[in-house]
């Protein structure tokens with residue numbers, strides 16, 4: 830691990846490396862980075878910082894840990910939404926069948942004569958019905 834080089838007495842690990850406008854380089858902890866930034870402002874000279882490798886790993890790891898549960902959660906939501914969709918499609922299919930059944934039932938009840946007629950038209954008149962009609966004509 831790299832140590833802060835700004836102050837010999839600083840025992841902190843360096844979180845960044847810095848490069849002054851005039852080329853001087855070093856490593857600094859977070860506390861000394863803030864000090865260097867204000868020093869750069871006072872001097873009106875630029876200083877650039879780069880996170881050290883260890884810090885980069887530390888930075889990436891939590892990002893992945895945050896991303897994975899998020900992805901897992903979204904995948905689970907997606908899966909449950911698909912299940913829900915399938916359930917609803919099955920329900921719709923069942924309701925459509927039921928609707929067709931009920932519609933057939935309604936048609937039968939609404940037009941009782943139509944069905945009887947069609948049966949009569951389609952087939953020869955039933956034998957029992959034949960005697961019913963002639964008495965009407967005789968009146």
Ligand SMILES: [Zn+2]
Nearest residue numbers: 833839858861
């Ligand atoms: Zn330091």
